[in-house]
Amino acid sequence: MELKRKRPFQGLTTFIKTAGAYLAAGLLPRRVKKPIILVGGNLGEKYEDNAAAFHEYLMANFRERYSIHWMYDPDTDYVEKKGIEDGVPLGSFRNYLLFFRAAYTVHGHSLMYDIAPGIDKYIFWNKKTTMVHISHGIECFKKILIMPEDVPLLERCDVFNCASRYERGIKRDEWGMPEQKLPVTGMARFDRLPYNSPAEKVRDILFMMTWRETLMDLSEEDFMASDYFRATEGLLKNAEFQRLLADHDARLKVVLHPFMKRFEDHFKRLGIDSTRMEFRTFDDISIREEIHRSDMLITDYSSIFWDFVYMNRPVIFFTFDQEAFLKMRGSYLDLDKDLLGYKARIIEEAAGALATVLDGGNPGNPRFEELSEYVDFTDGKNCERLAFHMFAKDGHAAPAVR
DSSP states (O other), X not given: OOSSOOOTTHHHHHHHHHHHHHHHHHHSOSOOSSOEEEEEOGGGTOSOHHHHHHHHHHHHHSTTTSEEEEEXXXXXXXXXXXXXXXXXXXXXXXXXXXXXXXXXEEESSOIIIIISTTGGGGGGGOOSOEEEEOOSSOSOSSOOOOOTTHHHHHHHOOEEOBXXXXXXXXXXXXXXXXXXXXXXXXXXXXGGSOTTOOOSSOOEEEEOOOXXXXXXXXXXXXXXXXXXXXXXXXXXXXXXXXXXXXXXXXXXXXXXXXXXXXXHHHXXXXXXXXXXXXXXXXXXXXXXXXXXXXSEEEESSOTXXXXXXXXXXXXEEEOTTHHHHHHHTOOSSOTTTOOSSEEEXXXXXXXXXXXXXXXXXXXXOTTGGGGGGTOOOOSSOHHHHHHHHHGGGGTOOOOOOO
């Protein structure tokens, strides 16, 4: 699946830049003053998630030993606004030159979107760089869709860090990855989160649904008739749901998935009381900040639910299309038994779960104690474990990695 629309002649310009950079890298001295590290995530469009968390850690602890660069989409301005040092625009000649000279690349989604656009066709030209997939969430809900362009990238990557032995089992047994590529280091962004920190009272609620591949090419009329839109609209307009928010002076922030851009206006025109519910897009908020400030989460199948369980905050799973979802994509979890939170298949059950939280004064996650079955580390040293695993060959002392 193409995550970004291709520009005219993009294939040709990518080849010219890639070939030129490959030749130039071969002519330049092989030794550099500092080994080069390229880090990227979220298709270069945002400074979020595990890639950004690990980049921050590297900049704070390893910039004297390594030349560290963040890769960004040149159509964005967040690098300048956030003051991110040593940013490199994706798709530039410098981008490809650094790729062939890098000692390490670290990406959260895909090498061809986060680190070097279109590099899947030329990935084996680079035989010396250690390539690390840091992932953007714990693999559990959605079974991975391996597309043809993904195969060489998966084969070429050297490290797929895992949040836990549970996740390593998925990547080893379901993905077919060699175990030596799967160190259990923990999830980088969890180092930013306050472990076991339920709110005193639930006031700020994050509502974030994930995407469906079946929605990608729908017309606007077909989208509005889809179960996805109707279920979301039905829950937000439900009288009991709205009463609970009003009675408890709670606020709901609806954050739309980045692939939802075409349909944003349909959500904003639902006619819902804006004093209680706010619609925001992926472009104009920080997911990191929203997770921190939110007291609970309502989702369907988004992996950010792990962040809320980690913080011991309630999660309502609104799985209105469970059978269709399992048929379309499949899940590594048993959606009837393994969800760490409240389960709701219909709108009335979702409203009832919210009542349990708000009327019952339950600010914690009812299945928090089961987190240890899926997450191995809560010590705030996940970035450290990953860094020392990566850099062990450089002579740094490496702690034991399970």
